[in-house]
Amino acid sequence: MKNNIKYLAVLALGLVACEPEFDNPIDEAGVYSSGEADFSNYVALGNSLTAGFADSALYITGQENSYPNILSQQFALAGGGEFTQPLMADNTGGALLGGTQILNNRFVLAFDADGNPGPSIYAGAMPTTEISNNLGSSFNNMGVPGAKSFHLAAPGYGNVAGVAAGAANPYFARFASSADATVIADAVAQSPTFFSLWIGNNDILSYATSGGVGEDHNVTGNIDPSTYGSSDITNSNVFASVYNDLLAALTANGAKGAVLNLPSVTSLPFFTTVPTNAVPLDAQTAAFLNSQFAAYNTQILPGLAGLSIITAEEAASRQINFVAGQNFVTIVDESLTDISTIIQGAPFNLDAQTAGLLGQLRQATSSDLIPLTSAGNIGVDLTGNGTLITGVSVPLGDADVLTEAEQAAVASAQDSFNATIRALAAANGLAFVDVKSILSQAASSGIPFDSGVVTSTFVTGGGFSLDGVHPTPRAHAILTNAMLEEIEDTYGAILPSVNPGDYGTVTLSNEVN
Amino acid sequence: MKKLLLLVLFALVTLVTYAGGYRVSVQGQRAMAMGHTGVAVVNSAELVFFNPAGLVYLENKLNVSVGASGIFTDVIYQNSEFGTSSETDSSVGTPLNLYGSYKVNDWLALGLGVYTPYGSEVTWPTDWAGSHLVNNIELAAIYIQPVVSIKLSDQFSIGGGPIYVTGSVNFNRNANRTTTDIDGNRANITIDDSGVNNWGWSVSAMFNPTDNFRLGFSYRSEIILEAEGGEATFSNFPVTTAPGVPANGTTTFDAELPLPAELTIGLSYQFHKKWLFAFDYNRQFWDVYESLDLQFGNGATSINPRNYKNSSVYRFGLQYDATSKISLRAGYYIDESPVQSGFFAPETPRNDSQGFSGGLSFAITPKLAIDASFFYLRFEEVDASYDSYQENGESVPFGGTYKSSAFAPGLGLTYKL
Numbered sequence: 001m002k003n004n005i006k007y008l009a010v011l012a013l014g015l016v017a018c019e020p021e022f023d024n025p026i027d028e029a030g031v032y033s034s035g036e037a038d039f040s041n042y043v044a045l046g047n048s049l050t051a052g053f054a055d056s057a058l059y060i061t062g063q064e065n066s067y068p069n070i071l072s073q074q075f076a077l078a079g080g081g082e083f084t085q086p087l088m089a090d091n092t093g094g095a096l097l098g099g100t101q102i103l104n105n106r107f108v109l110a111f112d113a114d115g116n117p118g119p120s121i122y123a124g125a126m127p128t129t130e131i132s133n134n135l136g137s138s139f140n141n142m143g144v145p146g147a148k149s150f151h152l153a154a155p156g157y158g159n160v161a162g163v164a165a166g167a168a169n170p171y172f173a174r175f176a177s178s179a180d181a182t183v184i185a186d187a188v189a190q191s192p193t194f195f196s197l198w199i200g201n202n203d204i205l206s207y208a209t210s211g212g213v214g215e216d217h218n219v220t221g222n223i224d225p226s227t228y229g230s231s232d233i234t235n236s237n238v239f240a241s242v243y244n245d246l247l248a249a250l251t252a253n254g255a256k257g258a259v260l261n262l263p264s265v266t267s268l269p270f271f272t273t274v275p276t277n278a279v280p281l282d283a284q285t286a287a288f289l290n291s292q293f294a295a296y297n298t299q300i301l302p303g304l305a306g307l308s309i310i311t312a313e314e315a316a317s318r319q320i321n322f323v324a325g326q327n328f329v330t331i332v333d334e335s336l337t338d339i340s341t342i343i344q345g346a347p348f349n350l351d352a353q354t355a356g357l358l359g360q361l362r363q364a365t366s367s368d369l370i371p372l373t374s375a376g377n378i379g380v381d382l383t384g385n386g387t388l389i390t391g392v393s394v395p396l397g398d399a400d401v402l403t404e405a406e407q408a409a410v411a412s413a414q415d416s417f418n419a420t421i422r423a424l425a426a427a428n429g430l431a432f433v434d435v436k437s438i439l440s441q442a443a444s445s446g447i448p449f450d451s452g453v454v455t456s457t458f459v460t461g462g463g464f465s466l467d468g469v470h471p472t473p474r475a476h477a478i479l480t481n482a483m484l485e486e487i488e489d490t491y492g493a494i495l496p497s498v499n500p501g502d503y504g505t506v507t508l509s510n511e512v513n
Numbered sequence: 514m515k516k517l518l519l520l521v522l523f524a525l526v527t528l529v530t531y532a533g534g535y536r537v538s539v540q541g542q543r544a545m546a547m548g549h550t551g552v553a554v555v556n557s558a559e560l561v562f563f564n565p566a567g568l569v570y571l572e573n574k575l576n577v578s579v580g581a582s583g584i585f586t587d588v589i590y591q592n593s594e595f596g597t598s599s600e601t602d603s604s605v606g607t608p609l610n611l612y613g614s615y616k617v618n619d620w621l622a623l624g625l626g627v628y629t630p631y632g633s634e635v636t637w638p639t640d641w642a643g644s645h646l647v648n649n650i651e652l653a654a655i656y657i658q659p660v661v662s663i664k665l666s667d668q669f670s671i672g673g674g675p676i677y678v679t680g681s682v683n684f685n686r687n688a689n690r691t692t693t694d695i696d697g698n699r700a701n702i703t704i705d706d707s708g709v710n711n712w713g714w715s716v717s718a719m720f721n722p723t724d725n726f727r728l729g730f731s732y733r734s735e736i737i738l739e740a741e742g743g744e745a746t747f748s749n750f751p752v753t754t755a756p757g758v759p760a761n762g763t764t765t766f767d768a769e770l771p772l773p774a775e776l777t778i779g780l781s782y783q784f785h786k787k788w789l790f791a792f793d794y795n796r797q798f799w800d801v802y803e804s805l806d807l808q809f810g811n812g813a814t815s816i817n818p819r820n821y822k823n824s825s826v827y828r829f830g831l832q833y834d835a836t837s838k839i840s841l842r843a844g845y846y847i848d849e850s851p852v853q854s855g856f857f858a859p860e861t862p863r864n865d866s867q868g869f870s871g872g873l874s875f876a877i878t879p880k881l882a883i884d885a886s887f888f889y890l891r892f893e894e895v896d897a898s899y900d901s902y903q904e905n906g907e908s909v910p911f912g913g914t915y916k917s918s919a920f921a922p923g924l925g926l927t928y929k930l
Binding site: 019020021022023024025026027031032060061064073074077091092108109110111115117122124450451452474495496497498499501502503504505507508509510511 | 587588589591593594595596597598642690691692693695696697751752753754755756758892894903904905907909910914916917918
């Protein structure tokens with residue numbers, strides 16, 4: 001009997017140990033591989049896109065869904081190590097400096113009393129991230145919202161003392177290793193075995209989002225970025241030089257990496273959501289307005305053309321005409337001849353205010369773009385009696401419109417930057433990720449995933465967060481897949497993809513003011 | 514001793530019995546040890562479950578069998594396309610059985626059984642890749658059944674009786690793949706109800722053509738558990754007035770869960786004075802489980818097609834009376850899954866399996882015996898998916914590779930007077 005029990009005990013133990021096991025478990029060697037790359041210490045450099053900034057703010061879940069963080073989770077199955085991020089203190093977004101809020105809370109999608117959705121500033125909690133509270137270490141995700149190419153190599157960019165005056169970046173101040181640290185030096189100090197670099201977007205984007213009020217340094221020829229204004233376009237030679245230096249520093253120890261090019265900023269919902277023909281008028285109002293502009297159209301413009309002060313072509317482009325239905329807004333176009341002084345004299349003898357309104361006036365066309373943030377500047381009744389309405393009788397300012405000429409300046413710089421990125425990627429044997437094509441597909445046919453199609457349509461498209469510029473988690477997942485594919489192709493790695501359907505889009509909340 | 518080794522070997526190389534869906538076939542330690550055969554085995558009060566008609570052929574006036582098993586199950590999941598993997602929290606299910614029979618006279622026996630033929634306990638890591646289908650589920654149904662057994666002749670008897678069922682359910686899953694509150698916590702729904710009661714019945718017959726050969730038949734009716742006004746808790750939904758987004762908090766739910774009918778036919782053959790062979794065939798009428806539909810008090814609904822098919826189990830058992838005090842048993846069974854292709858939901862991740870069982874009885878006294886059993890269920894790994902989950906009107910399959918195992922040791926007592 002004792003023997004019998006002994007046999008049964010052995011049998012029982014043997015079977016308890018029989019836990020299920022796959023023939024090819026994915027967490028064991030042989031399923032995935034890093035190829036020629038080494039993912040053990042991946043460091044990501046970039047701007048807000050790399051940081052996981054979304055809904056006009058940086059917050060924890062956005063950071064967790066940043067493409068570098070998603071990528072690192074896939075790398076983890078092929079030798080990737082821990083991936084650290086300078087997580088914010090909350091999901092409110094926004095931040096404090098010395099206890100005073102200096103950065104706004106995030107946007108959420110709120111439904112008003114009529115059931116209409118719209119982005120609103122989240123008001124469910126106060127921000128708790130204190131910028132002056134340095135986190136005391138560097139992180140694998142070195143993405144710094146707001147950074148332009150040359151900022152990554154700019155000493156003092158993370159000096160908290162400079163944040164209040166706008167001389168330093170509040171996000172980098174949280175984890176800069178010292179007051180005069182640079183992003184690139186702090187990244188290289190981590191001895192990355194693999195890196196990603198996505199920089200240059202802000203070198204053109206800030207000019208575009210500000211409606212082109214900044215300077216284009218490809219026109220000025222200024223190659224000293226320390227003198228650049230925040231809304232300027234970076235000189236292409238400056239970009240090329242900086243980019244080359246960044247890659248030289250990152251590859252100095254033989255690290256492999258991936259670089260990403262720059263999508264067309266003008267296809268962002270930030271520019272494509274507000275129509276330029278945003279003014280509805282009835283026939284009576286249109287006729288009244290046309291009578292107001294009759295002298296401008298039929299006397300002033302032809303007269304000035306006759307005097308060769310403006311060309312016949314400019315005179316034609318400046319005609320103002322309203323119809324019953326949707327009308328293009330009136331705008332100030334700084335590329336037009338300023339006629340405000342001339343028309344105060346003979347033979348027109350206009351008063352200063354009227355002359356000022358007509359100075360560089362034209363009506364927008366379908367080729368112009370209106371920034372999302374300018375939507376509220378259209379149709380404002382300045383006097384309350386209907387005589388001065390913005391976008392109609394009072395033109396929108398330069399900052400409220402990205403004109404065709406300004407778009408061309410942006411596109412020209414973008415093309416130049418992208419040529420640099422592609423050439424340097426090839427020269428350094430790096431994976432090259434064509435984000436421009438991905439965004440272009442999102443903006444045209446859309447990008448299919450398992451339960452729908454991701455498009456660039458604001459709010460509902462699924463690709464863009466509520467600021468109209470930054471991607472949703474789902475778009476980060478799509479971007480991650482593109483990176484995985486290029487990294488596989490370039491380095492012979494085998495990596496699992498991610499399912500964009502597992503990643504969300506915009507966050508609903510009615511906790512708003 | 515050689516024979517013992519042979520038997521152990523038989524248990525090792527062959528496979529055990531458990532059944533697909535949420536059927537848990539562990540209704541007696543002696544039967545379990547023999548591959549859960551028993552419709553034609555006259556051995557103990559376990560007949561209350563296996564074949565009430567046979568109770569009248571038991572030699573003793575009073576028979577009592579009690580037992581319990583601990584079922585250790587593990588399910589692993591992986592998807593190599595996306596690099597996701599998960600493993601269920603090794604849960605321990607404890608099916609119980611308690612049977613008694615009393616022979617009133619030569620042709621009439623009465624019995625009572627309490628047993629747990631249906632149940633499921635699966636706990637995946639919260640927010641795992643398939644969390645929009647299930648995070649965790651705990652189902653239990655307790656059957657309470659009085660039976661009567663009537664001998665029509667020495668060759669033929671009939672039996673049966675009403676069944677009272679009391680069931681409970683606790684089920685949690687995420688609302689979908691992406692909805693969260695402001696802090697990224699996944700929106701989820703828990704349903705909880707207990708004391709869900711209903712009635713069913715069973716009938717059976719036994720035929721003994723010769724002294725050492727028996728045939729058995731048993732049928733247990735389908736019972737639908739209808740949960741009405743159970744508690745549903747909605748958690749981590751965003752605070753919004755957006756249409757279609759439910760409010761957080763508790764509401765009610767209604768749902769129906771079928772406990773399918775089961776038909777068993779089988780035989781036993783005493784081919785040597787010390788050896789008994791048994792075979793059972795189970796047909797489980799799972800086609801009643803078409804869809805798990807939940808209707809919530811807040812107006813929300815959840816439709817989950819299941820589309821199960823009827824399935825069969827083939828069971829083989831062997832008993833060897835080693836000494837006057839010790840009986841050794843072994844068994845093997847092939848268990849077909851009722852889950853059809855494209856309906857492999859991770860709440861009951863069962864594919865076809867093979868069971869290996871073994872056990873023994875040791876008579877402490879002529880009246881009292883200890884029964885021990887174990888079984889091990891072996892599943893092949895399977896690439897499977899559940900294709901009926903929908904988002905935005907699109908079917909979004911959830912699939913991957915699954916592999917399960919189950920091991921259950923059990924102990925019981927048999928008392929005869």
